Amino acid sequence: MRLLRQIAHFSPPIPAIKCVVGGVPGWGGSALNPYAAVDGRRLYRPKPPIDETSAVARGVFAARLEVGGQGMLDQQGFEGRTIMTIANIKPAADLPAVDTEHTDPRSYPHGVAYMDGQYLPMSEAKISVLDWGFLHSDATYDTVHVWEGRFFRLDLHLDRFWGGMQRLRMKIPYSREQVTDILHNCVALSGHKSAYVEMICTRGGSPTFSRDPRQSENRFIAFAVPFGSVANKEQLERGLHVSVSEIVRISPKSVDPEVKNYHWLDLVKGLFDAYDAGGETALVLDENGNIAEGPGFNVFVVKDGGLRTPAFGVLPGITRRSVFDLAAEINLKAVAEDVSRSDLSGADEVFITSTAGGIMPVTKVDGTPISDGSVGPVTRRLMDHYWKKHSDPAWSTEITYP
Numbered sequence: 001m002r003l004l005r006q007i008a009h010f011s012p013p014i015p016a017i018k019c020v021v022g023g024v025p026g027w028g029g030s031a032l033n034p035y036a037a038v039d040g041r042r043l044y045r046p047k048p049p050i051d052e053t054s055a056v057a058r059g060v061f062a063a064r065l066e067v068g069g070q071g072m073l074d075q076q077g078f079e080g081r082t083i084m085t086i087a088n089i090k091p092a093a094d095l096p097a098v099d100t101e102h103t104d105p106r107s108y109p110h111g112v113a114y115m116d117g118q119y120l121p122m123s124e125a126k127i128s129v130l131d132w133g134f135l136h137s138d139a140t141y142d143t144v145h146v147w148e149g150r151f152f153r154l155d156l157h158l159d160r161f162w163g164g165m166q167r168l169r170m171k172i173p174y175s176r177e178q179v180t181d182i183l184h185n186c187v188a189l190s191g192h193k194s195a196y197v198e199m200i201c202t203r204g205g206s207p208t209f210s211r212d213p214r215q216s217e218n219r220f221i222a223f224a225v226p227f228g229s230v231a232n233k234e235q236l237e238r239g240l241h242v243s244v245s246e247i248v249r250i251s252p253k254s255v256d257p258e259v260k261n262y263h264w265l266d267l268v269k270g271l272f273d274a275y276d277a278g279g280e281t282a283l284v285l286d287e288n289g290n291i292a293e294g295p296g297f298n299v300f301v302v303k304d305g306g307l308r309t310p311a312f313g314v315l316p317g318i319t320r321r322s323v324f325d326l327a328a329e330i331n332l333k334a335v336a337e338d339v340s341r342s343d344l345s346g347a348d349e350v351f352i353t354s355t356a357g358g359i360m361p362v363t364k365v366d367g368t369p370i371s372d373g374s375v376g377p378v379t380r381r382l383m384d385h386y387w388k389k390h391s392d393p394a395w396s397t398e399i400t401y402p
C-alpha cells in the first residue's frame with residue numbers, strides 16, 4: 001500500500017476525475033494486464049518514460065490495486081464500471097518524509113578512504129547504488145598491503161591496476177604518482193602500521209542512467225583498513241584445511257583473469273561448498289577440471305623440491321609472482337602449469353598465496369592430510385623469506401606517518 005501511495009505522490013498532480021479499469025481485449029487475464037480509462041480515453045498500462053498520461057494511468061492503476069486490496073477485484077465484473085476517483089487515493093501528507101542525508105546505523109573498521117578529492121572515515125565512504133561497479137560488478141581493483149609501516153611491492157600492484165583499467169577501457173583523472181600519494185595518505189591518516197589498502201575503479205554511472213557504458217563517468221576510490229588474512233593465527237601455524245569444490249571458475253574467455261575483478265559468485269559458492277564439506281576454505285576448478293584458484297588466493301604444490309602453480313584461468317597474483325622471485329633467489333624450480341586434483345592430493349606440500357596473508361600453508365585437502373599433515377620445510381622457508389623481504393627497500397616503500 002505504501003508503494004501505491006508513493007506512486008500517487010510522485011506522479012504529477014492528478015485532478016479528481018472518474019476512472020475506470022477493465023481487461024485489455026485479447027490479452028487474456030485482465031487481472032494481470034489491466035488498462036485504465038480516464039474520462040472516456042483508454043490508457044494502457046504505462047511504460048517508461050513516465051509522462052503525464054502514463055502518470056495518470058499509474059494513478060488509476062494504483063487506485064485499482066487499492067480496491068483490489070480490499071478483495072473487490074473481480075476483473076470481469078469491473079469491465080467498464082467506475083470504481084473510484086483518483087482523489088480517493090490517500091493524500092501525500094501521509095507519506096514518510098524523504099531525508100536528504102542517509103543515517104547509517106552500521107559500524108565499520110577503523111580506516112581512511114579517499115573519494116572525489118576528500119579523505120573520509122570508512123563510515124562515509126559510499127558509492128551510489130546506480131554505479132555499474134555495484135550493479136554489474138563492472139570494476140577493477142587492486143589490493144596492496146602495508147606491513148610494519150611499509151608498502152609491499154606497490155609498483156607491481158599499480159602496474160596490474162593500470163593494466164586492468166586499460167583492458168576495461170576505464171580512465172581516472174589521476175596519474176600513477178597521484179594515486180601513490182593518495183594511497184600513502186590514506187594509510188598515514190589511518191595510523192595503521194599494518195594495513196590492507198585497496199584502490200578501485202568502477203564504471204560509475206551517468207546522470208540519465210544510460211545503458212551505454214561509454215557514457216559513464218568512471219570513479220576512483222581508495223581506502224586503508226587494518227591488515228586482514230585469509231588464514232588466522234592458528235591456521236597459519238598448523239596449516240589450512242581446504243576443500244575442492246566442483247564449481248568451475250568463470251572461463252577466461254568470459255572474464256579476463258588478468259583484470260583483478262569482483263566476479264566472485266563462483267568463489268563464494270565454492271566457499272559454501274567447502275564449509276558444508278567441513279573445510280575452512282575452497283579451491284575451485286578450471287574448465288578442464290584442473291585446480292584453478294580460491295577466494296582471494298592462488299595455490300602452489302611442492303613435489304620433489306619443485307614448485308608448481310596453475311597457469312590457466314587464474315589471476316596472476318602478486319604474491320604468486322613473489323614466490324617465483326623468491327624461488328629464483330633460493331634456487332628452487334618453479335613453473336606455472338596445470339595442477340590436477342591428484343597432483344594436489346599427492347603433493348609433498350601445498351600452500352596458498354595472497355596479499356591478504358602472504359604465503360599460507362595447507363595441510364589437509366578434502367579431509368585427507370598432505371604428506372604427514374604438518375607444515376613442510378619448503379613452505380616454511382618461503383614464508384620466512386617472504387616476510388623478511390618486507391623490510392627490504394627493493395621490495396617495499398616506507399610510509400611517513402604524522
Ligand SMILES: Cc1ncc(COP(=O)(O)O)c(C=O)c1O
Pocket residue numbers: 143293294295296297298314315316317318319320353354355356
Ligand atoms: C581470485 C584471486 N586470485 C588470486 C589472488 C591473489 O592475488 P595477490 O597475491 O595479488 O593478492 C586474489 C587476490 O585478491 C584473487 O582475488
